[in-house]
Amino acid sequence: MIKGRHLIEVNDFTLDEIEDLLNFADRIIQNQAKYSELCKGNLIATLFYEPSTRTKFSFESAALRLGAQVIGFADAMTSSVSKGESLIDTIQTMACYVDLIVIRHPKEGAPRLASKYSQVPIINGGDGGHHHPTQTLTDLLTIRSLKGTLSNLTIGLCGDLKFGRTTHSLTKTLLRYPNVNFIFISPQELKIPEYIKDEIGKERYLETDSLDNSIGDLDILYMTRVQKERFFSEEEYLRLKGYYILDQRKMKMARKDMIVMHPLPRVNEIATEVDTDERAVYFKQARYGMYVRMSLIAKMLGKGE
Numbered sequence: 001m002i003k004g005r006h007l008i009e010v011n012d013f014t015l016d017e018i019e020d021l022l023n024f025a026d027r028i029i030q031n032q033a034k035y036s037e038l039c040k041g042n043l044i045a046t047l048f049y050e051p052s053t054r055t056k057f058s059f060e061s062a063a064l065r066l067g068a069q070v071i072g073f074a075d076a077m078t079s080s081v082s083k084g085e086s087l088i089d090t091i092q093t094m095a096c097y098v099d100l101i102v103i104r105h106p107k108e109g110a111p112r113l114a115s116k117y118s119q120v121p122i123i124n125g126g127d128g129g130h131h132h133p134t135q136t137l138t139d140l141l142t143i144r145s146l147k148g149t150l151s152n153l154t155i156g157l158c159g160d161l162k163f164g165r166t167t168h169s170l171t172k173t174l175l176r177y178p179n180v181n182f183i184f185i186s187p188q189e190l191k192i193p194e195y196i197k198d199e200i201g202k203e204r205y206l207e208t209d210s211l212d213n214s215i216g217d218l219d220i221l222y223m224t225r226v227q228k229e230r231f232f233s234e235e236e237y238l239r240l241k242g243y244y245i246l247d248q249r250k251m252k253m254a255r256k257d258m259i260v261m262h263p264l265p266r267v268n269e270i271a272t273e274v275d276t277d278e279r280a281v282y283f284k285q286a287r288y289g290m291y292v293r294m295s296l297i298a299k300m301l302g303k304g305e
């Protein structure tokens, strides 16, 4: 049972619980109207200490589409955080008012800390370069819906694999499924952290800096943005931000049934000419994100089927 629990990283849930969440998301997709009052009377908070478009608004639209209501902030400096209030005190206060809290924070571990002091479930909406579990649930629903399976896949993760929390959460989760293999495509400076490679085991991944040489082997290409806000030097960011640009020339080398995913926002790593290619699914992915969050909210509140 997911009811009343926190979601700080995807591994907080078993594979059965994840499947259950995805199945309920599928049922919501098939008959959204049926669930429009499922969480009537509930109130959730979105506390975003870092910028967001998809995560914040997909949570808020998910809650509203379930008949719940939402309060929160998109800029912590409009709250008593600007007066010096600690995260722990903010959380203990908000937990007095709402039934569930979604938090995004630049500091790794902040949502875990918050969960220790909260009487209501906490969902991690992204913590620094660490985890982003609800993006991973979004990615799983997208892959399962469009590829029909979460097993026997070769996924290429491309771009900023050092700071990109979406790639960390997704990799740690997909390695729990049988015969999923990884190709990590990044410049030397932005390689996937050692601790994640150690968990995967050498026989299941390759590392390369060449997208051209690997794109033809992929079932899924997961593109990511170079994470400007986590760089210490502007010069280093500017040097690396144009390293990979997916364009039609590269798409010609890919399989006909490969899909291109991206958690978004995109900066320049996918040329807009790729958007009309039917293998480009990143905006569909954003929509799956809303459905999976509807499923998650309902189940955490004990209302899911």
Ligand code: NCD
Binding pocket: 054, 055, 126, 132, 135, 165, 166, 224, 225, 263, 264, 265
């Ligand atoms: C990602 C994030 O915040 O980590 N965005 C998202 O939630 N869809 C990716 C990013 O910011 O690059």
